[in-house]
Amino acid sequence: MRLKELASHLGLSQTTVSRALNGYPEVNEETRQRVLDAARRYDYRPNASARRLATGRSGAIGIVLPTDRNLLLDPHYVEFQAGLGERLMKDEIDIVLSPSRAGDEMATYRRMAVSSRVDAVILSSPTVGDPRVALLTELGLPFVVHGRADSPIDHAWLDIDNEGAFRHATKHLLDLGHRRIGLINGETRQTFAIDRERGFRNALAAHGVAADERLIAEGIMTDETGYRLTARFLAEAPRPTALLVSSMMMSLGALRAIRSAGLVLGRDVSMIAHDDVIPFLNPDAMVPTMSTTRSSIRAAGTRVAELLMEIVADGRAPDSIHELWPVDLVIRGSTGPAPRD
Amino acid sequence: MRLKELASHLGLSQTTVSRALNGYPEVNEETRQRVLDAARRYDYRPNASARRLATGRSGAIGIVLPTDRNLLLDPHYVEFQAGLGERLMKDEIDIVLSPSRAGDEMATYRRMAVSSRVDAVILSSPTVGDPRVALLTELGLPFVVHGRADSPIDHAWLDIDNEGAFRHATKHLLDLGHRRIGLINGETRQTFAIDRERGFRNALAAHGVAADERLIAEGIMTDETGYRLTARFLAEAPRPTALLVSSMMMSLGALRAIRSAGLVLGRDVSMIAHDDVIPFLNPDAMVPTMSTTRSSIRAAGTRVAELLMEIVADGRAPDSIHELWPVDLVIRGSTGPAPRD
């Protein structure tokens, strides 16, 4: 069923039918009802390409998907995407995934922009001075960064307070008497990891405790990295009595390492992990339950979608968008007072 | 830069330029070169919507994304998507994700088809007699099922040999002397889980061993389910000496339960888990290393993309597409001879 047919069925012009369907005010209410009824009856759906061509808007937002970076291997990513989708669904906006090899990423963004395939894009996993910010700004393709790119160019971003989260968590451990605290971080190419390390160091400094560089390490956020780094830390003498871990996935490995060393989590070693609220990594289901810094990555996805819509549909100025979300510190069974020796 | 401008820059008609760019044979080679050079120089990119409108093809394939089913929470899904993307990238085909609430799924497929947003779709996690197969067939929207829908309607599918995989794995355990073997399966709504259970039972039957229904259980494939079901099995008397587990994620929980019971994996209890080759769940990195039935879900994604292209671009008949992939049985440290009691 095409607009033309629908119009002739109704004995109306395409113009009127189109307006009725799109909610323009100048059409008679009675006419609009007739049109709406007919559209439903014939299951009419406007052709997406035609509409896009006519309006110049694509009705889609883009994500460039590096096929070989770890973004993809990452459950966080899926969860974020789910949040995104939840919001976008309401306005029937599609997500266009454009896979791209690591080197071609910039070209892919360019392609998306020039071929007007999407109205806006999302930047995930920003690095320091991320070149994508400059590119997109130059291309005039609206975007929201999930995280912060720390770029000289002002841009729209939504981030969680990583510094504050890890500062509070560290402070909590210090208050429990811990002095040797290890940090198992994500890769410090990414801004969130830098911020967390800063929070960690700030808390130590504020307490007059010197940071031990041998107890600060980073890596991709996998179970395996968690295991390896924790095992390394525990081999130090004296060993750390508490651990700050950047993801629940890593905390799984960390826990394995702690057990392998014959130690008990929450007694010999305390741990606080960052929890992005991923359904299959539930801190309450762990044994012992895991103390966390918590912020739902899914909710962030929803909000980023919302912001994107505000920019594209309502013309909101991107540089007015800077949201920093607070992070909860949830104390559970994996933290306890520092053991005395 | 628009086609029109480009053409006038070159002193050619749009027709010729369009043909040159799209590789039609009737244009002079010299002319084609000039056009290609100019296109590169001006960084010309055809407008995606216009092209789609003109050709009637959307240059995208669709995935309906149930926002509240567990498909999403699932790393398998991401990995599959990565494989898909890898292949689609080559032809600059987009993936359109259409989020949808569980109830609306069918409507979303319908919308995708009628608005010709995509040229084809992918069906994941098929259930027995999956209604989507009938719907898509009726709508005339090409699709490939990842898995098998076990529907009366013939359709394109790619699946791994789940029955064979679990049959072989079970046989291997039987050959090692195990007689009490537990099965921790994915939800038996899904065809893959049914096939695995069948393989398991077939192997037992072939060996003349009666299946113990108390040692067969299912659930969503999470760490938590793995823990819970394993703990339950180990409480039986006599307890199972071996376990077949449907995912690496579950095997993590299973391992925890085994340890909690004071047992040693690979000695007191053997385990074989299904490995979809997810980068952050590496069976070689586990302690002990995990015996698995292995088939790369990413490779499956790549191949599904390939098949989709064959249907859409080359007009291959969907009902000629039935691929059943064999599954490797990889024996590592988590399996050993049955303990004698």
Added chain:
DNA sequence: GAAATCATTCAAAGCGCTTTCAATCGACCT
């Protein structure tokens, strides 16, 4: 009662491509 205003509706002009159908120009054939 004529002019002006308002509420509705429509015809037609794009949006930027692809593709059909014709036109042109030498080369080739009889």
Added chain:
DNA sequence: AGGTCGATTGAAAGCGCTTTGAATGATTTC
């Protein structure tokens, strides 16, 4: 020489929608 054919190019007609500018009656206004 007149006609045919193959190679190359172009003009114009869509693809299905939105939107501009105009038209039509009906309703007010002076």
